[in-house]
Amino acid sequence: xxxxxxxxxxxxxxxxxxLIGLALAxxxxxxxLLDLQVLDRDFYRHQGDARMLRTVTMPAHRGMITDRNxxxxxxxxxxxxxxxxxxxxxxARASWPGLARTxxxxxxxxxxxxxxxxxxxxxxxxxxxxxxxxxRVEALEVPGVYLLKEYRRYYPAGEVTSHVLGFTDVDxxxxxxxxxxxxxxxxxxxxxxxxxxxGRRQTVQDVELINAPRPGRDLALSLDLRLQYLAYRELKxxxxxxxxxxxxxxxxxxxxxxxxxxVNQPSFxxxxxxxxxxxxxxxRAVTDPFEPGSTMKPFAVAAALESGQYTPETxxxxxxxxxxxxxxxxxxxxNYGLLDVAGVIRxxxxxxxxxxxxxxxxxxxxxxxxxxxxxxxxxxxxxxxxSGLLGDFSRWRPIEQATFAFGYGLSVTSLQLAHAYAVFAxxxxxxxxxxxxxxxxxxxxxxxxxRIVAQILPMLESVVQTGGxxxxxxxxxxxxxGKTGTVRKAIAGGYSEDRYIAVFSGLAPISQPRLAAVxxxxxxxxxxxxxxxxxxxxxxxxxxxxxxxxxxxxxAPPEPGDAVRMASVDKVKP
Numbered sequence: 001x002x003x004x005x006x007x008x009x010x011x012x013x014x015x016x017x018x019l020i021g022l023a024l025a026x027x028x029x030x031x032x033l034l035d036l037q038v039l040d041r042d043f044y045r046h047q048g049d050a051r052m053l054r055t056v057t058m059p060a061h062r063g064m065i066t067d068r069n070x071x072x073x074x075x076x077x078x079x080x081x082x083x084x085x086x087x088x089x090x091x092a093r094a095s096w097p098g099l100a101r102t103x104x105x106x107x108x109x110x111x112x113x114x115x116x117x118x119x120x121x122x123x124x125x126x127x128x129x130x131x132x133x134x135x136r137v138e139a140l141e142v143p144g145v146y147l148l149k150e151y152r153r154y155y156p157a158g159e160v161t162s163h164v165l166g167f168t169d170v171d172x173x174x175x176x177x178x179x180x181x182x183x184x185x186x187x188x189x190x191x192x193x194x195x196x197x198x199g200r201r202q203t204v205q206d207v208e209l210i211n212a213p214r215p216g217r218d219l220a221l222s223l224d225l226r227l228q229y230l231a232y233r234e235l236k237x238x239x240x241x242x243x244x245x246x247x248x249x250x251x252x253x254x255x256x257x258x259x260x261x262x263v264n265q266p267s268f269x270x271x272x273x274x275x276x277x278x279x280x281x282x283x284r285a286v287t288d289p290f291e292p293g294s295t296m297k298p299f300a301v302a303a304a305l306e307s308g309q310y311t312p313e314t315x316x317x318x319x320x321x322x323x324x325x326x327x328x329x330x331x332x333x334x335n336y337g338l339l340d341v342a343g344v345i346r347x348x349x350x351x352x353x354x355x356x357x358x359x360x361x362x363x364x365x366x367x368x369x370x371x372x373x374x375x376x377x378x379x380x381x382x383x384x385x386x387s388g389l390l391g392d393f394s395r396w397r398p399i400e401q402a403t404f405a406f407g408y409g410l411s412v413t414s415l416q417l418a419h420a421y422a423v424f425a426x427x428x429x430x431x432x433x434x435x436x437x438x439x440x441x442x443x444x445x446x447x448x449x450x451r452i453v454a455q456i457l458p459m460l461e462s463v464v465q466t467g468g469x470x471x472x473x474x475x476x477x478x479x480x481x482g483k484t485g486t487v488r489k490a491i492a493g494g495y496s497e498d499r500y501i502a503v504f505s506g507l508a509p510i511s512q513p514r515l516a517a518v519x520x521x522x523x524x525x526x527x528x529x530x531x532x533x534x535x536x537x538x539x540x541x542x543x544x545x546x547x548x549x550x551x552x553x554x555x556a557p558p559e560p561g562d563a564v565r566m567a568s569v570d571k572v573k574p
Contacts, residue, residue: 060188063216067225068437076151080134082125088144095142159267163283167270189214220437222258230545231261239265243525248285250418254425286385289411293485295505296407303368312342318351345459357405366393371447372420378433388412418518425513428453473536477554482506484531504535511555
């Protein structure tokens with residue numbers, strides 16, 4: 001074979017080899033196309049969808065809380081949460097300063113957080129940012145930074161309603177107050193849907209609704225926001241004026257048991273809780289018991305009237321202004337001499353009420369206290385409510401029986417005390433306390449005979465009249481009544497000589513009682529510390545405004561100076 005023939009044969013062989021290679025490659029490619037498009041089509045479609053289709057949660061907003069007149073007290077507003085993919089964000093280091101600035105974070109804290117989640121695929125950069133901030137973050141187009149829709153709780157009245165409402169955490173779960181008590185009612189149920197996302201994990205199309213979100217249910221409270229503002233304003237002013245440590249006001253509708261107003265000082269703003277201590281969150285009106293002092297005397301006298309041994313005119317000798325009970329001494333501020341039972345209330349005689357109490361079987365006194373609600377929670381359902389302390393009468397010594405009659409040795413909360421006074425206002429019927437609006441009449445439990453109540457009410461009214469201990473509690477144009485309390489605070493080894501609680505518990509109007517209220521000022525500073533000096537004027541201002549706001553008709557003839565005093569009470573505008 002010639003050289004030319006050999007070269008041609010080699011060329012021909014190489015061409016066949018190349019053609020065979022090309023044929024094999026084309027065959028392999030064809031088989032692969034057949035596999036992708038026909039044989040394993042469903043598998044690969046699922047894999048593609050898994051990379052682009054996502055099931056996302058659809059948040060559900062929390063139910064709105066309103067006052068009894070429909071005024072919003074707590075609402076949920078849409079916000080955005082900024083989250084990131086650590087690996088993607090780590091590769092965009094040049095964008096960190098701008099991102100940190102936009103979110104109000106320090107660059108150092110962003111770096112620390114990113115380092116802590118370096119091995120994860122998800123971390124929160126900042127929760128619940130306002131919509132305008134979210135728009136600026138989105139405009140930065142930082143790789144690995146994404147937005148998530150959420151809801152944030154907002155409280156329009158701020159600290160005015162904070163102790164009753166409580167607050168929610170960053171996940172919109174109730175943590176205190178009504179928000180906690182009615183968590184299951186208020187909380188929404190999130191939904192879910194399937195969406196298409198692009199390479200930046202942004203949703204480009206909704207594909208399928210899986211479960212629709214179910215918003216939480218709205219809740220109408222018994223609070224009247226107008227009265228709440230009024231009580232808040234007057235309590236805060238009193239705390240500042242007397243440089244007191246704390247205080248509470250509770251107003252009940254005696255006919256229904258509804259809480260119309262409940263405020264405490266110091267308070268807090270639930271919209272901005274940064275830097276606050278846990279003690280400010282506490283609703284002192286239901287969680288903090290105290291010895292009620294002379295505000296207990298009407299109940300001791302009611303027990304005495306029930307016994308049949310006493311009438312309002314029964315004489316009680318209080319001279320010489322003190323008495324021995326075992327090894328202890330009970331004293332009055334003054335020697336009041338001979339008083340009748342009504343005078344014991346009007347003058348607030350410790351000696352007189354002690355003599356009355358000691359003449360009764362212990363179980364009679366304890367029984368009335370227990371029937372009006374002392375020593376037990378009110379069943380309002382408010383989280384953290386305490387029962388106070390009412391010891392077993394079988395263990396009472398004579399001095400305890402005497403001191404229980406003028407409010408030492410037992411403890412109550414402001415809500416309990418208001419609830420007990422509401423029994424007098426409701427003609428002896430104890431209606432269950434509620435923080436929810438009641439639209440239907442309720443049937444309470446009679447715990448005091450109406451004839452006894454008819455004898456007690458004039459005694460309470462005499463306390464705010466000339467000669468009583470609480471003339472500053474009077475309300476122009478209305479007949480009101482109540483009882484003062486000035487309590488020495490218990491300390492190690494006995495009672496303090498310079499730390500007091502000033503209390504006034506009252507009803508209005510006496511002719512047809514509708515409202516029961518308690519004002520408690522804890523540790524007022526300076527020389528003014530008596531209940532009649534400190535708490536009674538607050539009651540007067542609060543009750544004057546409340547009676548007008550509720551359109552309750554005046555029941556007392558006008559007196560000189562009433563117009564001036566009424567003009568001094570500002571209108572309340574929430």
